[in-house]
Amino acid sequence: MIALLIRDLRLATRAGGGFGLGVAFFLVLSALVPFGIGPDRAALAPVAPGILWVGALLACLLSLDRIFALDHEDGSLDLLATAPLPLEGTVAVKALAHWITTGLPLILAAPVFGVLLQLPPAAMPWLVLSLLLGTPALSMLGAFGAAITVGLRRGGLLLSLLVLPLYIPTLIFGAEVTRRGAEGAAVQTPLVFLAGITLAAAALIPFAAAAALRINLR
Helix, strand or coil, rough: CCHHHHHHHHHHHHHCCCCHHHHHHHHHHHHHHHHCCCCCHHHHHHHHHHHHHHHHHHHHHHHHCCHHHHHHHHHHHHHHHHCCCCCHHHHHHHHHHHHHHHHHHHHHHHHHHHHHHHCHHHHHHHHHHHHHHHHHHHHHHHHHHHHCCCCCCHHHHHHHHHHHHHHHHHHHHHHHHHHHHHHCCCCHHHHHHHHHHHHHHHHHHHHHHHHHHHHHHH
């Protein structure tokens, strides 16, 4: 599993699907929003939690189609399907590699982008915590969508249509944690729901994605 994880991390970086693309997109979005809404703190601060979470969601979406595509193109996916490691474990490792190369850099860069959007300082820790709890679910759900569309021509658009509705609960509770943190309100309820979504995705998605891969490889 460790060897597969290291291999996927190297492939993600070499193929241009690593952290640079997601962070660059997040930066562009955070820089453009003030031009559209205006630099006024009173206008930006209320929408900053939602904008930051939408930016993180879309940044994660950019590289989802590469989770299994490269392995399918060179035939490695067939070998992984017959390897001693269960296919469910392969899905989990690939989702983890996607999170490390995409989600983790976004978490580290989020406070800087929060400053661009006039996010109150009190909300910064809650923004980081919500992304830390929520982005693994984005990678895991994305792996499920990638497993369904693997091998399809121009499957990127179909992947987006499949995955975006699944992202909505994570987006709602993640943005709510940040909003409540900015207002000084209690954040326990949305945090629990956010953690529950991630745990449920980690427990169920590997089996669903592995089943989809087996069907596509027949």
